Amino acid sequence: MRDYGKEKAEMKKKILLICSGLFVLWAFWLIENSLYLKLKLATFGSGSRVGIAVLSGDKVLTVGKGAMPLMSVFKMFVALNVLEHQEKDKVLIVTEEMINRDTYSPMLKDYPVVPFKISVAELLKYMVSASDNNATDILLAFGGDIRATQDYVRGLGFPGIVLKVNEQEMHENIRNQYLNRAVPADVVKLLRVVRESELLTNENKRFFEALMTETVTGADKIKKYLPSNVVVGHKTGSSDRLENGIKIADNDVGFVRLPDGREYYLGVMIADSPMSDRDNAELIARISKIVYRHFEENRRF
Numbered sequence: 001m002r003d004y005g006k007e008k009a010e011m012k013k014k015i016l017l018i019c020s021g022l023f024v025l026w027a028f029w030l031i032e033n034s035l036y037l038k039l040k041l042a043t044f045g046s047g048s049r050v051g052i053a054v055l056s057g058d059k060v061l062t063v064g065k066g067a068m069p070l071m072s073v074f075k076m077f078v079a080l081n082v083l084e085h086q087e088k089d090k091v092l093i094v095t096e097e098m099i100n101r102d103t104y105s106p107m108l109k110d111y112p113v114v115p116f117k118i119s120v121a122e123l124l125k126y127m128v129s130a131s132d133n134n135a136t137d138i139l140l141a142f143g144g145d146i147r148a149t150q151d152y153v154r155g156l157g158f159p160g161i162v163l164k165v166n167e168q169e170m171h172e173n174i175r176n177q178y179l180n181r182a183v184p185a186d187v188v189k190l191l192r193v194v195r196e197s198e199l200l201t202n203e204n205k206r207f208f209e210a211l212m213t214e215t216v217t218g219a220d221k222i223k224k225y226l227p228s229n230v231v232v233g234h235k236t237g238s239s240d241r242l243e244n245g246i247k248i249a250d251n252d253v254g255f256v257r258l259p260d261g262r263e264y265y266l267g268v269m270i271a272d273s274p275m276s277d278r279d280n281a282e283l284i285a286r287i288s289k290i291v292y293r294h295f296e297e298n299r300r301f
Helices: 004-033 035-043 071-085 120-128 133-143 145-155 167-172 174-178 184-196 202-213 277-296
Strands: 049-056 059-063 091-094 116-119 231-238 247-257 263-273
Touching: 035 049, 035 059, 035 277, 049 184, 049 277, 059 184, 071 120, 071 133, 071 145, 071 184, 071 202, 071 231, 071 247, 091 120, 091 133, 116 120, 120 133, 120 202, 133 145, 133 167, 167 174, 174 247, 184 202, 184 247, 184 263, 202 231, 247 277, 263 277
Parallel strands: none
Antiparallel strands: 049 059, 049 263, 091 116, 231 247, 247 263
8 A cells, every 4th residue: 555645755855855956056056156155255264354346347346344444555546646636757855854764665775875866756666566655655745645645536536535644654553554444346446447537648547557567565465376468457555463463454456457458456455354464465366366267257247
């Protein structure tokens, strides 16, 4: 005699197994095809606040919420303000009063005798490509201090980018390193606006792109896992650590140009990180690799 109750239970079990299998396959497909989920998974377990922005065309994908400390990423804005409003061929005289000997400044290795003469263009190279702190504060003073740069970015339509302190002020009080801040999406959007609009002359656009592509800091961040035929123009930012060992910020923001000419913008900003500098950089590098592969495979987000 057939046991219909048992057969019904077996059928339900088979249907449940099939549905479970289909759900697992769907989940794998979703993860494989969703850039957002891949990036979200990449940041899981870092113990840090991680903000990511990917911009392609008019579409922007973001992971994480809230403004992040900019650190040296803000030097991009200083450079853009100077390029739009000042003559880069102008020569300045740098005096001892303009120099901080207790800060990161590769410029002083090349110019050990003070006072010295230097062009605005060369100061821009030191500031952006080498992330020189003295060059930054000299250019800020030349261009009307940090408030002038704040007014500049607001005038471009980005009131959420907050600029309050220069390099000297950031090093006088470590907590000041939180004051210059922005959401990653605003940073990449501003970068695109300047590169793709008529705000700068074509000559200054090329000059600014060279500053970004010749950056010597952060080879272990956005660029690390990208092929050599991919062009990367970027600006890094790295903070000090609080007394408890927490790193205030570790950042890399820029544009990536694929061999076929397509471009996308990527900003990765890590805040309040308990990880080592090496692990912070590796997280940024892995995120960049995920984004690159997504675009390499011509996927959308």
